[in-house]
Amino acid sequence: MAECHPVGFQWVMEAKRRGATIIHVDPRFTRTSAVADLHVPIRAGTDIAFLGAIVNYIISNDRWFREYVVNYTNAPAIINEKFQDTEDLDGLFSGWDAEKGQYDTSSWGYEGVEVSPAAGHREMFSGEPRSERGAMLSAEKLDPTLSDPRCVFQIVKRHYSRYTPEMVEETCGVPRELFLKVAEALCENSGRDRTSAFCYAVGWTQHTVGVQYIRTAAIIQLLLGNIGRPGGGIMALRGHSSIQGSTDIPTLYNMLPGYLPMPKATYDTDLNKYVEYNKSATGWWSEFPKYIVSLLKAWYGEAARPDNDWCYGYLPHITGDHSHMVTVAAMADRMVKGYFVMGENPAVGSMNAALQRKGLRGLDWLVVRDFAPTETAEFWRSAPEVVRGEVTPEQIGTEVFFFPCSAHTEKDGSFTNTQRLLQWHHKAIEPPGDCRSELHFVYHLGKRLKELYRHSDAAKDRPILDLAWNYREIGEMQEPDAEEVLAEINGYTLPERNPLSAYTEVKDDGSTACGCWIYCGCRKDGVNQTARRKPGSEQDWVALQWGWAWPANRRLLYNRASADPDGNPWSERKKYVWWDAAQKKWTGFDTPDFIATRPPDYRPPEGAEGIATLSGIDPFIMQAEGKGWLYDPSGLLDGPLPTHYEPQESVLKNPLYGQQCNPARLEWIRRDNPYHKAWGDPHYPFVATTYRLTEHHTAGGMSRWLPWLNELQPEMFIEVSPELAELRGLENGGWATVSTIRGEIEARVLVTERLRPLNIQDEVLHQVGIPYHWSWIGRSTGDAANELTAFVADPNVSIEESKAFSVNVVAGRRPPGPRAAAAAPLTEPSGFEDPPRDLEAVQGKPIGHHGLRTGKKELTEEG
Amino acid sequence: MKFDLNKLVWPALRQVSSGDVAGLGKASFSKRTASLKSRLSDADRVVPSVCPYCGVGCGQEVYVKDEKIMDIEGDYASPISRGCLCPKGSATMQLVTGTHRHQKVLYRRPYGTKWEEIPLQDAMDMVAVRVKKARDATWEDQTGKGHPLRRTLGIAHLGGATLDNEENYLIKKLFTSLGMVQIENQARI
Amino acid sequence: MNLPWSHDPTLGREMNPDFAVLTGEAAEQKVKHPEPKGTTTTPVPVWSTVPSLSVQPIPDYYRLPLLKQPVWIWSVPTYFYVGGLAGGGAVLAAVLHGKRSLRTLAFICRILAFVGTTIGPGLLTWDLGKKQRFYNMLRVFRPTSPMSIGSWALAGSGGLATLALLQGDREEGAAVRWALAGGGLMLAGYTGVLLGNTANPLWHGARRSLPVLFTASSMASTAGLLEFLPLNRCEEQVADRFGVIGKIAETASMEIMEREAGRNPVAAKAFEEGTSGLLWKSAKALVVAGTVLSLLPFKARWKRRLGGTLTTAGAICLRYALLEAGRQAARDPQAVIIEQRSRR
């Protein structure tokens, strides 16, 4: 965290000053470790084993927060009797459908009930959609004593019973005493008076089990009562200024603004079906129809009428995974004609860079918008394969447009930061030359397209012609008014166009338009709330008058959990939001994340619907039953409980189960995306992990051109332990070549005790650290780490695994001369037998378009 | 008028007159030093902003003079960053005023070997025409089973985490309405 | 490769003056070389051992210099020599005054003082980073700074030397003569104080003997130069006696200085190793040879010439050796650390 979010880290240092214990778990000793109280070096890719053992520690030592767990989590819920755990099936949960190659999740549900998850299912392309009418947990299906063997608590307990300190030592390479220190520190610092927080970044997400990493932390935090309370929580430290915003207002294939799902071709054939499949009968998602109707009103204005399903039919439908890697594989197979890349540099920052560039070569045209031509814009003339002579520019038919972009100082707009806070940045000066904002580009592109289609009467062109596309143009450059766009995102009444002030005002009768319901209120009273800048020193520590956080300017989600079931703060020290009996409403330092006037003793009457089903002790209002989930009865594709699976390319056999890898992971079986052996590949004996440095930013587009940053970290390097250096004859400051079957890179070497070999299962295991900022252009250049990585991903969110994979390292610079990583593997398979990644039942998953092998049935029958 | 010894031009004389015998202090001040002040006092305006790098969202202040940027530094008022910036945030001025910033649209023909500069408006027109052509050529109305698709897989988009919410909103709004579904950004990476 | 971004006059900063205001404190700091690789010289070798495992008996920071090396160029040691000549000349001129048989020598000495104090400032200016600001040397008088004192002494001596030259061997004007002699004494010795009054472990370690060495060497080098000139017997005798005393003193003070500096053995390595070691040893050999030669009890024209050559070369070599040794000592952090540790 000190490495990548130094200013955010000031709060960690402040906590430390006040007595907090800082624990850093990382394969490397980083700048964070340097100031942490405890540094735990771990084998990359084994965090679930580590965290699972903490769950086991908490339960077996009876350190969990009983009152919190019983009341606020689904611990008492009884699970379907057909459910079988990985303990029973050697690493598989019940319901594996060998034919479809995916889980049938029906056996994972609550006894007699189905529940949809708050996040996940709805916007994710998951398996069969389900109707969730009547999905209320009835009292008979709960066991408040938590002793029923089929209740969640007991299932969790059994699931993690083999996750012991000894197993941690054997799997993660973490000495037992060190593990126990961490577990004890967490338990000691949780409860009524104290809270503990987890912070993570892509070191947790970029795995084939990334979602389950975070789920494990969620189980710990729920057991310890650390969610919805000040100083608690699980913080995703996001790496871009508006990466949270681009998820809320998603430039993502599977969502519409506000976490509404993209329509799925097979099911969501019309608005009724779409609402039926995605609305929840209970909990907050029962409001679903209001949000989609208001979104359609915002997009299609007058044309959106009740008689035409509010133009629902204008929306395109998805038929499977259309995520980045799927798209790039399709590009490489020449299935995509045009590609817009705005402020991103996939030729450096995305996995299997050679395949990324092969994809770019397969396009008809490419539009890149950035400060200066990036590697993605220059792939046709100076990419490694062009320099090596494997491809020449004369063979590449892609037409490339490079548009210079405006900087944030040259445009108005809002960023959403890592804590969901929207902050407005004001335009300071005019953009130079032909530099323009993306707002300008997209708006004027839209205007041109409307003009091009003006005379069309084809049904397919109606969405363009009916698109509400009138924004005030400012100045000579005709820059659209960003605040007007924000006004649409916030939403307004129709036809008066008065700004809405809260998402509770959003309607499903066409009388409101709202571009993103969770952002509703950001222009409350017509005032740009995101531009509020009342100094932090002039308000209390929650600082509600700085910027605006979604939803409803809430700074801490599910904060009703900061009070006990009776509505009183758990302790004076951890006071945050509580029930004011006199005023009969929730109050506190923050905007309460609860129905403001619902008393703690409210219990839903028989037959209640929608929000009325949430009782006074249901803090997790986005969940259908208002409880935090220790166990995930629905929504995830790879199991209801996090389970330790090895990375796709590991150095060890899974010590816990016969199933080596996540059975539901996404693989791309292509000649240009070969994999190493599941474990013990003699060609690639070391574990590698990629990361950022403080001095650079992601793929370097915003840092490798800046001399002040380049001089601080001028060259690509790798980090190895003295032991590995000795083994491979590497010298500090010298050169090394790192290779995978997909590519090889050269880098300077830092030999350092910050990396240590791990002793696991009587073997010495070496790890290699690889920063990924560099590539071949810019003012500081070097080989790109992503030449090494593979297309392989988590099934829930299609995020690749680049934080744990196997590599080889040798001394010296990489040999010149031709190499065709994108066309064929670098090394032919050895005689060494390929150990299976999957149990027999899981083998033989179907391979779909562009080589994608997945557990998602739909993907194989794509349109 | 009284003769002010401290106004003597030659510092060596001031040394004697001012009592700063060793000449280590005030006597040695130059005119520039005497009137030195921070350049920010000349700023025309201070524009509140937000750091464009990571997701922490540190407050920035942009000092402008004569429609040029003088300085970008942390905003003390921000309850997130309290005036601090990391090395990248501190280099923001170099990022936004850097000589690396290209100011013209570049175009590379199919099979071409060099960049050509083309006017912005022409480039926009060219892109619009290509979007229409690709869309029309790859339009899918429904699946084999008759389920609605109403989309194109012929055009894709990548990027958004470095952009403003408003920009992402227009991207999603326009591209979705064009029938594009392959809209992705850094959040997936 | 025709990169579409290019360099502009704001080298190293790379901010475009079209939309950046460049008025910061160091904005005018000039950079001749663009920032990218190839043009900057590597200041130190890449570190090749594991940082945490390369432990010194007394630790330092990756063997990086703790102090900055002197930045002076050739003209400074040359000035040290020329200033010494001027000083010797000025002193001799004063003592010789009024002796009829020594008129020519006195004249030569006045010339020496004049030329020395005229070329000297030029040489010093040549070393300045901003030559056009040479006059700032007299902007203030800093009693704490030997260089400031020296500058005033040099300027004063220059004026006096001119006056003395105009005055010739007239009786009156003793004040000018003796003032010039005083200035000459300053010029002969202040450079030693100047070097001693630094943080350089070698120079500072020899701060007592350095002024003596410079003064002695000033005498020797004045005499050495005089050995080349056609003088009458009487004058030769005076010059030679002056020279013999100077040369012996120079030899002795070199030895004393080496011992004084040798109390910091790490710094004193500069007298043994590398360029500075070579220079120092050469200087020593030349000076000793010059001294020995002038002590030999016979007279010959070649002896004077050779003596003059050896002494002059020795004096010049000595000054370069001192500068180079200072550089060498500043490069070694242990020279600073061990000395300061032993002091505590």
Added chain:
Amino acid sequence: MTATGFFTDTTVCIGCKACEVACKQWNQLPADGDFFSGRSYDNTIHLEATTWRHVAFVERSVPLSGRTTAHPFSWLFMSDVCKHCRRAGCLEACPTGAIIRTEFESVYVQPDVCNGCGYCVVACPFGVINRRQDDGRAWKCTLCYDRQRDGMEPACAKACPTDSILFGPVEELKRHAELRLAELHRKGVTEAYLYGMKEEDQPGTEGLHAFFLLLDRPEVYNLPPDPAVPTKSCAVSWGCMALAAAGMVAAGMVAVRRGGEK
């Protein structure tokens, strides 16, 4: 005016180098070249005419008190800067009066006066100030003299995310530093000590206006263990010079009498 300065607490430094960049940004200093040094994460190596803040990275195979690691190891960071000594070598050596003691008691090089004589370079016992060859002048940290004139905090201290660099009146900083040291000692970090804060600690400079809280010997961070302003021992040189001068006059007299008078 009250004396202002820096207190750099290295125990909270995270080595992010924000101070280095903030300094370059404010003062608009050029980058001084890309050089991969192999010295941990330190690629700027030392304070220079173009680098007025520099972060040192020290890797040690010994643990730090109060920390738990799997192997004995610690990584120390220190943001180095001009010390603005109470007795400053550069200031006292400067012959032109370019270097001055400001009203904030800091040591400032006037770029409009400096003629690049190079004497300050050898006079600094910390190796801070240097002459930039292609510019010709000597440069170093100004303690943001221009910003201080407007009551603003120096750029590095402002940017520092963890308040490792504190700016303020020296007397206040001293009190703070002593409290912080006591706190650390109470927590068992016994190796912590203050470097250069008081005259007693560092008589050679009579104390620094930019002082440090360190965790290892000063030389580990490239700081001199017992620096002294050279001027302090200047008198003896002048004395020796006077003796030598007397000797020279005597030698002249002797030479003249024994020679010319014959």
